[in-house]
Amino acid sequence: MRLTTMIFLAAAALSGNALAADPAIDISRAFARASAPGQPSAAVYLTIKNNGAVADKLLRISTPIAASAELHTMSMTDHVMKMREVTDVAIAANTTLTMTPGAGYHVMLTGLKQALVEGQAVPLQLTFDRAGVVDVQIKIDALTTAY
């Protein structure tokens, strides 16, 4: 293989990585309440903005501090608040998905491996269909915080 060909291939690989790190997705806010002693799971709330010209999809969520992280939605069924997992949530071009406590979407961490301590930051990794992997830090607020 000639050197010029190799340089071209290296450049192509680099531009591929640049696409994977598409900055179109912006997580402007990530927060959770501190956990109570022995609490096995916790809800995390994110604000996900898609600045891009095309829709994107949230495919996976993970964190080293919990056994699993899932996107949940809450809804009232027969006067009972129920949560269920949602996969492949789409975020349309130029829209923002804002998660807030009490309704709609949240990220559910189950099997917490450590307590969520007020003032700390906890890593969360999101994988999008187009934007690829996006790492954020979850800000831990006081247990009693009212949002």
Ligand SMILES: [Cu+2]
């Ligand atoms: Cu949940």
